[in-house]
Amino acid sequence: MATYAPRHSPSAFSTPASTTLFRRLTWEGTVPLEIRVDPKELPANSDRGLECYYIQAPRVSYLPLLVPEIKRYLHDVVFDEAAARLIKEEDWWFESEEGNLLKWHWPIGLIYDNHTISQSTRSNAVPSVFTPLRLILHLVSPPTEKLLLSPSADACKQAFMGQLKEADFIRWGNTKRMTGLRKAEQDGLWEGIKEHNFDEYWRVASKITPTTVPTRSNSPPPPPSSTSLHTRPPSADPGSGGGPDRDGAASVRNVPVRIYLPDGPVLQDLVPPVLDDGSMHTLSAFLTARLPLLFPAPDSGKSNLAYAIIQGVPAPPEAEMAWLGACMAGADGWVNVCVGLLREGARYP
Secondary structure (H helix, E strand, O other), X not given: OOOOOOOOXXXXXXXXXXXXXXXXXXXXOEEEEXXXXXXXXXXXXXXXXXXXXXXXXXXXXXXXXXXXXXXXXXXXXXXXXXXXXXXXXXXXXXXXXXXXXXXXXXXXXXXXXXXXXXXXXXXXXXXXXXXXXXXXEEOOOOOOOOOOOOOOHHHHHHHHHHHHHHHHHHHHOOOHHHHOOOHHHHHHHHHHHHOOOHHHHHHHHOOOOOEOOOOOOOOOOXXXXXXXXXXXXXXXXXXXXXXXXXXXXXXXXXXXXXXXXOOOOEEEOOOOOEOOOOOEOEHHHHHXXXXXXXXXXXXXXXXXXXXXXXXXXXOOOOOEHHHHHHHOOOOOOOEEEEEEEOOOOXXXX
């Protein structure tokens, strides 16, 4: 929800301190949800004036992890004792207000951002990143033929671990970092998500996520007298003798990135952190190469027809893909770029 886009080219000024700052800001991001029980499925004797539940949900969390909290509320406030005994939470499932089945295995932040960009195609909708996402909770008859996996926390955990392994392979060309983790460490990743514990998650995630100490920079370092968070040590400067960092964000084979279009397919391609000419791969270059009609080349004289948001934030075009992969990826390791359409004469946000 907070707009914390950097004012400078991010990776040129990034140090472990600022890396942790951006990772924590991403982790602490939340989205507003309004969850209403389908009135046709409310048991008899339910309090029909209180069937709506509001929550500020963590972006990195998942819908199945919200079910216990919603269940407690409904049992305490809405259902009577007889109805509470009969209702089975394994039959619960969610739809958007527009009637679209929600994907349990997507992070809540991605569901919210995807809904935001979908609204950009509606002529009567005003795009906003501040309005609650209205969800309909169904208590019976889950459409098992449409759900990709059972709506349970265990199934969600399996999907989450699968996403981490896929991201690991795309980065390094193998999954040795993920498979090299002990079972307790792998479980710790999911426990960090469940408990929304930044330190517990990153205690393990730091072993598989690239660092942000740059191996090259197109920007000069800040003056020695600077005491800013963005001050970097001499070893981070090119030519300082430190040599390329094999665990660095610029040393990965590719950055795990997906593009989400309004009501369209999900695009995935190999995204190297460094271009063939040795320059850092930026978000602007990436979007122009993949979606040239929506993001024309800067020297074309044409205006963008779309905008990109990452973690709910308007993404600066000069941001380097390597930095985004290290600091703005989701807990599952993926940089999710959601692309919305700009109306004529409009700017975002």
